[in-house]
Amino acid sequence: MVTKPTIARIWRGRTRRDVANSYEPYLKAEGIPPLQQVALGVQLFREDREEETWFTTISYWPDIEAMTAFTKGDPIKVHHLDRDAEFLMELPERIEIHRILVDDQDLR
Template sequence: MSGKRPTVARVWRGRTTRERADEYEAYNFEVGIKPLIEKALGVQTFREDREGESEFVTVSYWESVEAMAAFTGGDPTAIHHLPRDAEFLLELPKAVQVLRLRHSQGDIGAEEDA
């Protein structure tokens, strides 16, 4: 993260079939995560593989709600679906969760290709 300190986190969740999870993960990183990395103070991506589906969670960290709103074009909870999301996702998310960051301890970074 840059020298600025995050005060809010934006949490997005989406699910796809287990069979398409690897393909969606690569697509989501190229088309969705890379542009987000350029704007947010930090970005973390998570994946949980279940028997028939995989859930992806993206957490981005922002200096303020205003900075997040500038990225989304106004409403910080607005969803920006990627062009192929309807093809991959089991359902299109309707909103994101916006959380105020209260406390953070330790190094929470992960290996780049963990």
């Protein structure tokens, strides 16, 4: 039986445009693999704006308990990567937690 996600955990961070191409591979190598090992799914997005670049990571979880086990505590607390302070314009203070109300699988 396939477990469906009921929770999306969303992290956002922004860099200056001149460091975005360095931060992206770092985020892919250091931030994404730990999520891929335990979450039901992970997506990474990049939005290049005129002077800054936004990165958004969405991970999908079966429930709050699974997410809390991964974060070892408060699921909205941000666990910064070692080099985030070097790359990010400011360190995000929280994670967004959203209940999934509609999944495209429900529409098929």
